[in-house]
Amino acid sequence: MSFLILVPTKRVPDTDGVIRIRDDGLDVDTTHLSFVINPFDAIAVEEALRIGERQDDVEVVVAGIGGEAYEDELRTALAMGADRAVRVATGEPLDPWNVARVLATLVDRLEPRMVLMGKQAVDDDAAQVGQFLAALLDWPQATFASEINDDSLGAVVSRETDHGIETVRVDWPAVITADLRLNEPRYASLPGILAARKKPIEQLTLAELEIEIEPRVELLGLEAVSSGRTCTIVDNVDQLLTHLRDDEEIL
Amino acid sequence: MPDALPATSDVVVIGGGVAGLSAAMQLSQRGSSVTVLERERLGNGSTGRAAGLLGQLRGTSAATRMLMDGVKIVGELEERAEVKIFVQTGSLRVASTDERAREISDLVTMGQEIGFAIEHLPIDEVAGLLPYMRTDDLVDACYCPTDGHLQPAELVTAYLKIGRDNGVEYRSGCPVRGLDIVAGRLRGVKTDQGTIETATVINAAGPWSYLVADLAESPLQTAALGHVYLTTRPDDNQPVDRHSPAIRDRHLRIYSRPESGGLIVGMYGTEAVQHDMGSLPDDFDMSALTVRADDLHVALLIDATRRRFPWIDERTPLTITRGIMTFTPDGKPFCGRHPEIEGLFHCSGFCGHGIVQSPAIGVIMADLVLDGVTDYDIEAIQADRFFEHPELQARPGIETACYQMHAEYYGRIEGAHGAGSENTPGNDLSS
Numbered sequence: 001m002s003f004l005i006l007v008p009t010k011r012v013p014d015t016d017g018v019i020r021i022r023d024d025g026l027d028v029d030t031t032h033l034s035f036v037i038n039p040f041d042a043i044a045v046e047e048a049l050r051i052g053e054r055q056d057d058v059e060v061v062v063a064g065i066g067g068e069a070y071e072d073e074l075r076t077a078l079a080m081g082a083d084r085a086v087r088v089a090t091g092e093p094l095d096p097w098n099v100a101r102v103l104a105t106l107v108d109r110l111e112p113r114m115v116l117m118g119k120q121a122v123d124d125d126a127a128q129v130g131q132f133l134a135a136l137l138d139w140p141q142a143t144f145a146s147e148i149n150d151d152s153l154g155a156v157v158s159r160e161t162d163h164g165i166e167t168v169r170v171d172w173p174a175v176i177t178a179d180l181r182l183n184e185p186r187y188a189s190l191p192g193i194l195a196a197r198k199k200p201i202e203q204l205t206l207a208e209l210e211i212e213i214e215p216r217v218e219l220l221g222l223e224a225v226s227s228g229r230t231c232t233i234v235d236n237v238d239q240l241l242t243h244l245r246d247d248e249e250i251l
Numbered sequence: 252m253p254d255a256l257p258a259t260s261d262v263v264v265i266g267g268g269v270a271g272l273s274a275a276m277q278l279s280q281r282g283s284s285v286t287v288l289e290r291e292r293l294g295n296g297s298t299g300r301a302a303g304l305l306g307q308l309r310g311t312s313a314a315t316r317m318l319m320d321g322v323k324i325v326g327e328l329e330e331r332a333e334v335k336i337f338v339q340t341g342s343l344r345v346a347s348t349d350e351r352a353r354e355i356s357d358l359v360t361m362g363q364e365i366g367f368a369i370e371h372l373p374i375d376e377v378a379g380l381l382p383y384m385r386t387d388d389l390v391d392a393c394y395c396p397t398d399g400h401l402q403p404a405e406l407v408t409a410y411l412k413i414g415r416d417n418g419v420e421y422r423s424g425c426p427v428r429g430l431d432i433v434a435g436r437l438r439g440v441k442t443d444q445g446t447i448e449t450a451t452v453i454n455a456a457g458p459w460s461y462l463v464a465d466l467a468e469s470p471l472q473t474a475a476l477g478h479v480y481l482t483t484r485p486d487d488n489q490p491v492d493r494h495s496p497a498i499r500d501r502h503l504r505i506y507s508r509p510e511s512g513g514l515i516v517g518m519y520g521t522e523a524v525q526h527d528m529g530s531l532p533d534d535f536d537m538s539a540l541t542v543r544a545d546d547l548h549v550a551l552l553i554d555a556t557r558r559r560f561p562w563i564d565e566r567t568p569l570t571i572t573r574g575i576m577t578f579t580p581d582g583k584p585f586c587g588r589h590p591e592i593e594g595l596f597h598c599s600g601f602c603g604h605g606i607v608q609s610p611a612i613g614v615i616m617a618d619l620v621l622d623g624v625t626d627y628d629i630e631a632i633q634a635d636r637f638f639e640h641p642e643l644q645a646r647p648g649i650e651t652a653c654y655q656m657h658a659e660y661y662g663r664i665e666g667a668h669g670a671g672s673e674n675t676p677g678n679d680l681s682s
Contacts, residue, residue, distance in 0.1 A: 016541045018534070032532060034541075042544065079545035188545040189565045190554045196545065 002059045005048040006112035007082070008103050008133075009041035009064050011073045012123040025221045028123075037073045039185075040118025044178040046185040048116050049081045051150055059083050061110060065090055065102055071201055079188035079196035086110070086202045088209065095217040100132030105209040107137055112173065114155075119144050119177040130177035140170040144179040257420055259448040260286040262620060263440045264455055265427050265463050267293035269403065269606055270598050271455030272410035273613030279417035281617055286447055287419060288440065290426040290459065294407035296537050297457050300574030302480055302515050303401040303606040304497050304506055306342050308362045308369060313628035314583075315365065321610035325401060328610070332409035335402070340508065341496040342398035343377060345389050345559075351502050352391040359393050369395045380496060383489055383514070385561055400497060400508050401606050410613075426533045430466045430595070437594030451620055453596045458575045459528050460585075460599035461649075467592050470644050471585065472637045473600045474653035475575050477524030477540075479548050480517030481556065481563075482510050482570045489562050503555045504661045516560065518552045519603070519661030525650060526575050540573040576603040580643060580652035582660055584608065586615055587634035596620060597634040602660065 013019060013033045020029040037045065045062060052058035062077040064070045065088045074085040088102055107115065120127035134141035142157035146165065149156045154171035160179055170176070188196070206213065234240045245251040262278050264271040267289030275285045287293075307318040325337045346352040355371070362369035372394040378386040411421070422444075431439035431446065439448045454463045454471070464471035483491075490512075497508040507516045542549055549571055556563050563569075579585065579600040589595040598616050601608055611627065618625035642648040 014539075014541055016539045018532075018536070018539065036541075036543065076543055076545040184568045185544060187542075187549050187553060187565045187569070187571070190547075190550040192565070193545050193547060193550050 002057045003055065003114070004059045004061060004110060004112040005051065005114045005116055006103075006107065006110055007041065007044050007048050007060060007062045007077070008099075008106075008115065008117045008129070009045070009062055009073065009077065010038040010118070010121040010123070011035050011064060011066055011070050012038045012121055015039060015122055019224075021222055021224050025223060026219060027222065035069070035073060037076060038118050038121045038123070040120060040122070040178055040180070042077075042118075042185040043180070043182050044116045044118050045077050045080055045082060046183045047145075047148060047178060049186075050183065051148070052081070055150070061086060061112070063088070063103070063106055065094060065099060067091060074201055075196050076188070078199040078201075079193045080186055081188075081192055082199075084200050084202070086204060088204050088206065090206060094213065095215060096126045096128035097132055097216050098213050099129045100136055101214075102206070102209065102211060103129070103133050104136040105211055106204075107133075109209075114150075114172060115139075115175045117175075117177055119179050130175050134175040137173070137175070139173050139175050141175040141177070142168050142170045143177045145176050146179050146181045148176060148182070254420075254422075256422060256425075256442065256445050256447055257284070257286055260284050260420070261449065262286075262451045262453060263288060263447055263449045264453045265440070266290075266296075266455035266457055266460070266599075267421065267423065268296050268298040268455065268457050269294070269406060269410065269609035270457065270601065270612060271453065272407060272414065273609040274453050274455060274598055274616035275419050275613075276410045276414040276417070277613040277617035278620060279414055279419045281621055283617075283621070285414070285419045286449075287414075287421045288425045288427055288442060288447075289421065289423045290456075291534055291536060292423050293411065293421060294404070297574050297576060297605060298403055298407060300537060300572050301403045301603075301606045302506070302508060302517055303403050303406075304342075304508055305337070305400055305607040306395070306398050306497070306499065308358060308367050308395060311631065312365060313631060315367070317611040317615075317627060318607055319367075320614075321607060322397070324610035324614065325406070328406070328409040328413065332412040334405045334408050334412075336405045336409060337399060337401055338494075339397065339399040340494050341394060341396045342499065343372065343381070343395075343496045344393050344499045344501070345377065345386075346391045347388045347500070347502050349390065354501070355391050355393045362395070367395070368397050369393055381498070383491055383495075383560060383562065384498065385559055394496065398497060403606050406606060406609070424534070427463065427466070430463075432467060432592055432595075435591060435593055437592060449594075451594045451596070453598050453616060453620070455598040457599060457601075457605070458526065458577045460577065460597065461646075462528055464597070467589070467595055469589065469592065469595075470646075470649065471597060471599070472580050472640075472643050472649045472652070473577050473585070474579075474650045475526040475528050476578050476654065476657050477526060477548070477573065478517065478519075478576045478603060479542065479546075479552055479571055479573050480515055481549075481552060482515050482572065483513035483563060484568050484570075485512030498559070500559055501661060503558055505552075505555050505559060507559070514560065514563075516552070516556045516563070518548075518555055519657070520548060520551055521658045522548070523578075523654065523657050524548065525654060528575075537574060540575070542571045542573055546571075576601075576657075577605075578602050578653040578657045578660075580637060580649070580656055582656050584612070584632050585634040585636075586612055586629060586632045587619060590635040590638055602656075 429441035458475035
């Protein structure tokens with residue numbers, strides 16, 4: 001049996017896009033937005049591909065939860081080199097707890113030895129799903145990985161913390177979440193893009209996964225953050241010093 | 252609050268990229284009061300994403316003179332603004348097919364006829380000069396020691412510094428809403444912050460310039476086409492000398508130059524993304540044009556790059572830069588007065604070569620606005636050259652023609668021999 005790596009991903013607005021809040025204050029206005037795989041998840045995809053390149057018989061399955069448009073992003077991961085994809089069809093966005101529950105049922109079906117995912121999504125910054133999932137599966141977890149050295153039994157993982165780089169070992173099966181410095185994701189090659197068109201994207205419904213959504217967090221509102229920066233142009237260094245001393249009282 | 256708009260201005264320049272900034276600077280130099288209106292930020296459109304390659308030898312002597320003069324003008328700018336703009340690395344054209352080799356021979360002959368420094372370079376010397384480039388498939392190469400690249404940010408800095416000293420008014424975040432035209436004469440420019448009275452407008456809005464022309468109810472034969480180039484990171488295992496020559500490989504349709512210890516490689520492919528500038532928000536920031544990991548144009552670029560630089564592939568850490576170029580049906584810009592609206596001038600459509608053309612173009616625009624004539628040969632870049640062309644009066648026809656030009660621009664189908672011909676469209680031996 002091959003060593004299956006499940007890489008759950010999230011579809012998020014392009015990080016360079018200008019985010020505007022919808023009039024009802026409950027979501028972002030997607031009119032001019034393009035979407036990408038959450039950058040931390042793209043790092044997880046890349047790491048899974050690299051593990052596949054250095055180990056025999058690895059299968060990389062990417063997963064996504066969302067509407068049909070999500071298949072563009074799953075296709076991107078397939079073009080990068082993932083073997084197949086699964087989309088769990090939902091209309092409404094799920095909170096992290098329910099995402100973890102859906103993923104736990106996927107793990108039951110696919111039986112991966114490793115779940116590798118981004119440490120958080122850059123849209124809501126919750127950073128909860130990996131941890132919830134490990135708890136639901138009762139698997140060991142290594143979060144915020146900046147280096148993964150895997151072998152047949154498990155992996156030695158470096159984690160960047162405020163105290164320094166922590167090195168831990170987990171045995172398979174395990175959940176590992178990817179931090180920024182783990183790697184730099186590749187671009188898809190021409191053959192990769194062509195091959196991705198033929199790779200399967202399996203579609204599953206919540207009913208097929210026999211899962212009832214249990215909302216635990218209700219979104220009450222969303223508002224834009226003002227940078228609070230104002231800009232003053234001064235003519236010379238003396239004016240700058242005067243301004244910093246008298247107006248800003250910094251000096 | 253931004254400063255109030257001037258009530259009147261001798262000249263209003265629409266567009267704060269290199270073309271508009273150069274024209275504004277040269278006009279102010281000659282005593283005109285000039286206001287530059289920029290939709291978003293100065294120098295942040297196509298200008299801010301350009302590679303700036305300068306290959307002075309072009310298919311026509313007029314275009315070559317413009318670029319050679321540009322180098323002199325840049326020298327003066329560097330002195331006045333105290334910035335380093337021109338990096339003289341030399342440039343190499345390489346040929347891996349007999350057709351391309353013949354083009355190179357024609358080019359060397361033509362260059363030497365006009366006294367331009369160009370010579371054939373034996374392949375082993377090419378290999379010595381560029382150890383990081385594949386050379387075993389090359390059949391010929393030529394070297395132009397006086398070529399190089401202009402650094403776009405520094406060029407903008409110089410235009411702005413000198414323009415400011417001369418009293419040019421720059422307004423960012425100020426999209427133009429209308430042109431006030433009475434009885435075929437320009438009277439003013441309308442913005443959200445008010446109207447500026449002026450008798451002269453220069454449309455230097457780059458990819459947006461056809462929309463500015465729309466405000467005068469006149470078609471402008473430009474289309475906004477996407478372009479991508481990659482930049483590698485500095486890598487100790489693959490050092491790239493900062494002064495290595497720029498490279499042009501017309502067979503692979505790629506160009507390359509050193510950048511901060513890494514390498515820039517860009518491609519003029521047979522296909523380009525067409526942008527509908529009218530559908531973008533007013534404050535559209537071109538740096539928001541990011542690239543999907545499975546972008547086909549990037550994959551094609553990396554594929555072509557690998558054939559010349561085998562150490563670069565899709566796993567190599569890269570930065571991809573995406574921008575928008577303004578193309579025209581014949582690969583040449585529009586610089587000159589509008590034939591029917593007195594006071595309206597177009598200065599746009601540089602087909603990916605705006606940075607290097609801008610120094611001389613500024614002089615030409617100032618000449619045309621103030622004197623009505625210029626010493627430069629501008630026959631090929633007249634703004635009205637398609638004015639009566641039946642298929643180029645509406646968007647679909649214009650876009651098709653520009654797209655077609657882009658597809659032929661760099662790679663020129665093998666076998667279409669005839670380098671140096673003054674009249675062959677798109678055979679401008681473009682940089």
